[in-house]
Amino acid sequence: MLLIKLITMKRRRIVVAAGFCLAFFLGTLMNLLYIPGFEHHQNHDHRVHRYYHEKQQRITGDSQLQVGESVTEAVAESNSKPAVGSRHHQDLLLQIRERFDEVVRYRQRQAHGSGTGDPVRQLERRRLMDSEPGDNWDPVKVIERTDNRQTRFQNRPSPSIYMHTASRKDFTMTLSSVNGTRMLGCSSIDNVTNVQYLGSGYTKAVYKASLNNSLSVALKSVDFGGHDMENCVKKYGSPGDCYRLASFKIVKEMTLMERLQHPNILKLYGYCYQDSNDIQDTVTAITELGSPLEMIQLLQTSWEERFRICLSLVRLLHYLAHSPLGSVTLLDFRPRQFVLVAGELKVTDLDDASTEEAPCSPSDCVMEFPARNFTLPCSRGRCLGINEKRNLYNAYRFFFTYLLPHSAPPTLRPLLDKIVNSTGELIWGIDETLLQLEKVLHLYRNGFYLQNSTQTHIRDYKHVVDASIHEENYRCWPSYQHDGCLLSVFSITEAIGVCESHAQCQAFVLTNQTTWTGHQLVFFKTGTASLSSAKGRVTYVRVGS
Ligand SMILES: Nc1ncnc2c1ncn2[C@@H]1O[C@H](COP(=O)(O)OP(=O)(O)OP(=O)(O)O)[C@@H](O)[C@H]1O
Numbered sequence: 001m002l003l004i005k006l007i008t009m010k011r012r013r014i015v016v017a018a019g020f021c022l023a024f025f026l027g028t029l030m031n032l033l034y035i036p037g038f039e040h041h042q043n044h045d046h047r048v049h050r051y052y053h054e055k056q057q058r059i060t061g062d063s064q065l066q067v068g069e070s071v072t073e074a075v076a077e078s079n080s081k082p083a084v085g086s087r088h089h090q091d092l093l094l095q096i097r098e099r100f101d102e103v104v105r106y107r108q109r110q111a112h113g114s115g116t117g118d119p120v121r122q123l124e125r126r127r128l129m130d131s132e133p134g135d136n137w138d139p140v141k142v143i144e145r146t147d148n149r150q151t152r153f154q155n156r157p158s159p160s161i162y163m164h165t166a167s168r169k170d171f172t173m174t175l176s177s178v179n180g181t182r183m184l185g186c187s188s189i190d191n192v193t194n195v196q197y198l199g200s201g202y203t204k205a206v207y208k209a210s211l212n213n214s215l216s217v218a219l220k221s222v223d224f225g226g227h228d229m230e231n232c233v234k235k236y237g238s239p240g241d242c243y244r245l246a247s248f249k250i251v252k253e254m255t256l257m258e259r260l261q262h263p264n265i266l267k268l269y270g271y272c273y274q275d276s277n278d279i280q281d282t283v284t285a286i287t288e289l290g291s292p293l294e295m296i297q298l299l300q301t302s303w304e305e306r307f308r309i310c311l312s313l314v315r316l317l318h319y320l321a322h323s324p325l326g327s328v329t330l331l332d333f334r335p336r337q338f339v340l341v342a343g344e345l346k347v348t349d350l351d352d353a354s355t356e357e358a359p360c361s362p363s364d365c366v367m368e369f370p371a372r373n374f375t376l377p378c379s380r381g382r383c384l385g386i387n388e389k390r391n392l393y394n395a396y397r398f399f400f401t402y403l404l405p406h407s408a409p410p411t412l413r414p415l416l417d418k419i420v421n422s423t424g425e426l427i428w429g430i431d432e433t434l435l436q437l438e439k440v441l442h443l444y445r446n447g448f449y450l451q452n453s454t455q456t457h458i459r460d461y462k463h464v465v466d467a468s469i470h471e472e473n474y475r476c477w478p479s480y481q482h483d484g485c486l487l488s489v490f491s492i493t494e495a496i497g498v499c500e501s502h503a504q505c506q507a508f509v510l511t512n513q514t515t516w517t518g519h520q521l522v523f524f525k526t527g528t529a530s531l532s533s534a535k536g537r538v539t540y541v542r543v544g545s
Pocket residue numbers: 041198199200201202203204205206218266287288289290291292293332336337339348349350351
């Protein structure tokens with residue numbers, strides 16, 4: 001009986017959630033199955049987990065950083081692999097060189113489009129010039145210092161001194177500040193506590209840790225047991241060079257985090273280079289902590305929170321389209337590349353970001369997606385606006401279609417549908433898309449989405465000051481609290497409208513909490529038996545029939 005009752009009570013919620021989940025799964029399945037160049041990401045390996053355990057012990061200071069067991073195994077397997085100095089091995093060195101060059105390009109690139117008179121760009125340019133080499137912060141300093149040595153090394157057989165060997169201290173001392181903010185270094189992560197594994201991908205493993213038992217951060221390093229390292233060591237048999245190759249992804253990410261400053265890009269707090277027993281200069285990035293994005297969970301949250309994520313994303317893409325480095329595209333755009341920080345969406349994985357616009361001849365500028373292709377104009381040998389358009393279409397297919405329209409206020413639906421359609425067809429660019437989403441925010445924040453139909457019910461509610469109801473809770477969707485009905489409203493009129501639409505609702509209590517749009521959180525109640533005095537609180541009780 002209880003089960004049947006529960007099922008009945010939750011039926012609406014389950015049906016809604018199931019509907020979303022089904023749509024989400026069917027839709028994303030197609031998308032996720034096809035991501036050019038990223039097919040390998042779907043794999044996972046038990047050895048990765050074994051490494052997390054080993055690594056967790058190392059981070060907490062149990063021992064020096066070691067080469068992971070799976071890498072050792074891979075080295076054993078790779079005895080038959082080409083010798084150091086062979087052409088095959090040179091291929092690995094070439095890849096390292098390419099990644100090195102890419103990082104240096106980002107590091108040295110001047111503000112894009114300077115001299116346009118745009119004050120924001122001019123400000124960006126000044127900021128960049130202020131932090132040109134010579135500034136204390138420079139995650140590639142370790143590499144740049146060896147650039148000359150590297151040039152000489154082109155014809156050398158041994159890769160072992162490819163990277164500069166530096167003691168930890170060197171880097172701790174050169175670390176100072178970036179954009180006026182003091183950076184963390186190796187000493188900051190010596191005594192981290194509460195280390196927890198957060199996630200890993202193809203290359204990196206990410207841990208949560210507390211510094212001084214106060215600041216929680218994310219620690220990102222190369223996953224020795226990950227696919228990237230394992231495949232490389234199997235192929236080339238050189239853990240040290242494979243590590244260098246993989247670590248450039250972290251160095252690139254740190255460089256972009258420093259170059260691209262925006263509220264929706266995760267903050268870099270610092271980094272640490274440490275020699276390990278077997279590998280020199282292993283790098284750990286220390287970044288802002290987020291929580292991984294769970295699409296299924298998001299589908300169950302309020303429209304207001306889902307809209308916030310879409311707006312964050314569009315603000316981010318607008319910045320990337322006009323960034324100081326030029327138009328930046330996120331080649332790997334899956335939701336797992338983003339995290340949430342206090343409800344805001346932030347991009348975390350920048351190692352697949354690119355500023356290169358695809359080269360073309362006039363006839364072959366085609367942008368391909370699983371469900372459709374777009375033909376773009378080819379101008380001066382480059383596909384015009386491809387970076388911006390790729391980001392926007394990915395935002396449409398991974399985020400907007402699932403998060404924007406469902407359970408939105410009915411009066412906003414036409415505008416939201418237009419946003420979804422116009423981005424899905426790439427009719428709008430990012431500037432227009434941002435303008436329209438900011439318009440939605442304006443309408444929502446100022447209550448212009450409300451219809452007048454609830455006015456007539458106001459006289460049916462009694463206003464009780466300095467009173468609250470502690471019990472008489474019921475569940476509703478999409479509540480901000482799981483065991484009660486806590487919803488956000490623009491006004492008392494809207495709260496009355498909500499109460500009228502819930503069969504159980506007999507009263508509601510205003511809280512002093514507000515959401516990110518300034519809406520007030522209100523508890524809806526089934527009755528008033530536990531009504532009691534509470535200074536400063538206001539309760540509305542239904543008195544009409
Ligand atoms: N700052 C962070 N806070 C919380 N979780 C994070 C953070 N950074 C990354 N993660 C989690 O760790 C996972 C792996 O991180 P990341 O994407 O940088 O690794 P990767 O090896 O580049 O992965 P991929 O194979 O997707 O490229 C992410 O999917 C994300 O869920």
